[in-house]
Amino acid sequence: MKIKSPRLSLALKFALSFGSIFIITTFAFEGFVSETSEHFMEREIDNRLQTKVRDLSDAYELGGITLIQDLIERRIHQENPETEIYLLTDASYNKLSGNILTWPEDVPKIPSWAEVEDEHDNPVEYRFLSVGLGDQYHLLLGLDTFKEEELEDQLFLIFLAALLVSLTGGAIVGFILHKSLKERLELINDTCSEIMLGRFSKRIPVSKTSDEIDTLAHTLNGMLDRIETLMDGIRHVTDNIAHDLRTPLTRLHGRLERLVPLTENEDNRKLVESAITEVDQLLVTFAALLSITRLETGELETNFNPISLSTLIEDAIDIYEPIAEDKGQKIVLEDNLKVHSSLGTILGDRDLITQCFSNVIDNALKYGPADSTITIRLFPSDKGAKVVIHDQGSGIPKDEQSKVLERFYRVESSRNLPGNGLGLSLAAAVIRIHNGQLKLENHNGFQVELTLAMQ
Structure with a gap:
C-alpha cells in the first residue's frame, strides 16, 4: 500500500507561514518608519517656520512695519517663491507685502498652524504658521512639504524593492527547503510502504547532515531492527512448530491409510477414514498458516x-x-x-x-x-x-x-x-x-x- 502524500507538505506550510509573517512584519515596519520620518520632517519644517517667524517678529520690534516689509521683499527676491510663502497684512487682512495676493481660504485667520494643498496643476502641500504682530498686523509664513513627500515615496519604493527581493529570495529558499524536505520524507514514506508489504529488511536512508530527520531515521531504524529480530524469532518458532508437528502428522496419515484395508469392521473403517480426513485438514491448515506467515514477513520468494x-x-x-x-x-x-x-x-x-x-x-x-x-x-x-x-x-x-x-x-x-x-x-x-x-x-x-x- 502506497502512503498518500498530503496536498500541502510540511515544508510548504512552513514556507507559507514564515512568508506571511515576514510580509506582515515588513509592512508594519514600513508603516512605522514612514510615520516616524513624516513626524521628523514635520518637526523640521515647524522649526524652520518658527525660526523665520521669530526673526521677522524681532525685526518688527526693532524697526516697525517698514523694516519687516523691506526684509520680506528681500527674502522674496532671494528665495524660491514656489517653496516659501510670505504674506504681511493689516488688521483687516489686506495685503501689505508678500508673494501671494490674499490670505488662503483654508488657513484660519487666527494665530495657528495649518497644512493645505495648492490648487495648481501640480499640487504642492504647504505647512503654514500665522502670528499676530501687535493688534494691527498679521504675518503668514509657509513652507512646501515636497521633500517630505519625496522622502515618503523613496522609502516606500525602497521597502517595496526590499520586499520583492526578500520574497524572491524567500521563494527560492522555500522551494529548495520544500524539495529537500519532501525528498527526505518521501524516502521515509517509501521505506515504510516497503515494510508494510513485509520487506522488513528495508531501512530508512540517513544523510550526512545529522539533523532532526536523521535522528528520527536512526530511531526508526533501531525500532525496525528490533521488530525484524522479533519477527525472525516468531517465524522460527512457527516454522519449528509446523515442521515438528507436520512430520508426525504425515507419519500418522500414512499409518492410518495402511490401517484402512486391514480394518474389517465397517464402523471402525469409517472412524479411521474420518481420522485421515481430520489429519488432512490439519496438514492443510499448517500449510496455509506457514504460507500466510511467510507472505507477511516477506520470506516467501515471489516470481x-x-x-x-x-x-x-x-x-x-x-x-x-x-x-x-x-x-x-x-x-x-x-x-x-x-x-x-x-x-x-x-x-x-x-x-x-x-x-x-x-x-x-x-x-x-x-x-x-x-x-x-x-x-x-x-x-x-x-x-x-x-x-x-x-x-x-x-x-x-x-x-x-x-x-x-x-x-x-x-x-x-x-x-x-x-x-x-x-x-x-x-x-x-x-x-x-x-x-x-x-x-x-x-x-x-x-x-x-x-x-x-x-x-
Missing part, C-alpha cells in the same frame, strides 16, 4: 511476471466446475477484459494469484446454496483490473467483514462447515503484496472484489 487474468480465471473455473456440478451450482464468467486485451495483463506471481482466486471461489461454492449461480466478473477500472466473485449465499454481517480477514476467524453460522478460517486471510495477504485491494460486500448475496494493478 513476478506478466499474467493474463482472463486465462488464469478460466483455468481456476475449469478446476472448480466439477465441484460446482456436484452441488448443482453453476459458474458464470463475464469477462470484459478480453475486449481490451491490453488491459487484462497484470504483473504478479502466478502461483500466489491462482491460490488467492482458488480460495475465494472455493468459499463461494462452499457458502453458496445448492442450485445457485456463482458469477465471476472481470473488468477494467481506474485503479487496475477488477475481479468480482459473487455468490447467492447469506453473506457476512457488516461488523464481521473485517474480522474474517484475520486468521482462524469464522462467522458463527459457518462453524458447522468444513474449513479453517484461513482462506480469506491468505487471499488478503496475496493481494497485499501485489499492492492490490480486497473488498467484501453484501449485495444480493455476497461478493469479494479484488483489484490488481495492471502492467
Whole structure:
C-alpha cells in the first residue's frame, strides 16, 4: 500500500507561514518608519517656520512695519517663491507685502498652524504658521512639504524593492527547503510502504547532515531492527512448530491409510477414514498458516511476471466446475477484459494469484446454496483490473467483514462447515503484496472484489 502524500507538505506550510509573517512584519515596519520620518520632517519644517517667524517678529520690534516689509521683499527676491510663502497684512487682512495676493481660504485667520494643498496643476502641500504682530498686523509664513513627500515615496519604493527581493529570495529558499524536505520524507514514506508489504529488511536512508530527520531515521531504524529480530524469532518458532508437528502428522496419515484395508469392521473403517480426513485438514491448515506467515514477513520468494487474468480465471473455473456440478451450482464468467486485451495483463506471481482466486471461489461454492449461480466478473477500472466473485449465499454481517480477514476467524453460522478460517486471510495477504485491494460486500448475496494493478 502506497502512503498518500498530503496536498500541502510540511515544508510548504512552513514556507507559507514564515512568508506571511515576514510580509506582515515588513509592512508594519514600513508603516512605522514612514510615520516616524513624516513626524521628523514635520518637526523640521515647524522649526524652520518658527525660526523665520521669530526673526521677522524681532525685526518688527526693532524697526516697525517698514523694516519687516523691506526684509520680506528681500527674502522674496532671494528665495524660491514656489517653496516659501510670505504674506504681511493689516488688521483687516489686506495685503501689505508678500508673494501671494490674499490670505488662503483654508488657513484660519487666527494665530495657528495649518497644512493645505495648492490648487495648481501640480499640487504642492504647504505647512503654514500665522502670528499676530501687535493688534494691527498679521504675518503668514509657509513652507512646501515636497521633500517630505519625496522622502515618503523613496522609502516606500525602497521597502517595496526590499520586499520583492526578500520574497524572491524567500521563494527560492522555500522551494529548495520544500524539495529537500519532501525528498527526505518521501524516502521515509517509501521505506515504510516497503515494510508494510513485509520487506522488513528495508531501512530508512540517513544523510550526512545529522539533523532532526536523521535522528528520527536512526530511531526508526533501531525500532525496525528490533521488530525484524522479533519477527525472525516468531517465524522460527512457527516454522519449528509446523515442521515438528507436520512430520508426525504425515507419519500418522500414512499409518492410518495402511490401517484402512486391514480394518474389517465397517464402523471402525469409517472412524479411521474420518481420522485421515481430520489429519488432512490439519496438514492443510499448517500449510496455509506457514504460507500466510511467510507472505507477511516477506520470506516467501515471489516470481513476478506478466499474467493474463482472463486465462488464469478460466483455468481456476475449469478446476472448480466439477465441484460446482456436484452441488448443482453453476459458474458464470463475464469477462470484459478480453475486449481490451491490453488491459487484462497484470504483473504478479502466478502461483500466489491462482491460490488467492482458488480460495475465494472455493468459499463461494462452499457458502453458496445448492442450485445457485456463482458469477465471476472481470473488468477494467481506474485503479487496475477488477475481479468480482459473487455468490447467492447469506453473506457476512457488516461488523464481521473485517474480522474474517484475520486468521482462524469464522462467522458463527459457518462453524458447522468444513474449513479453517484461513482462506480469506491468505487471499488478503496475496493481494497485499501485489499492492492490490480486497473488498467484501453484501449485495444480493455476497461478493469479494479484488483489484490488481495492471502492467
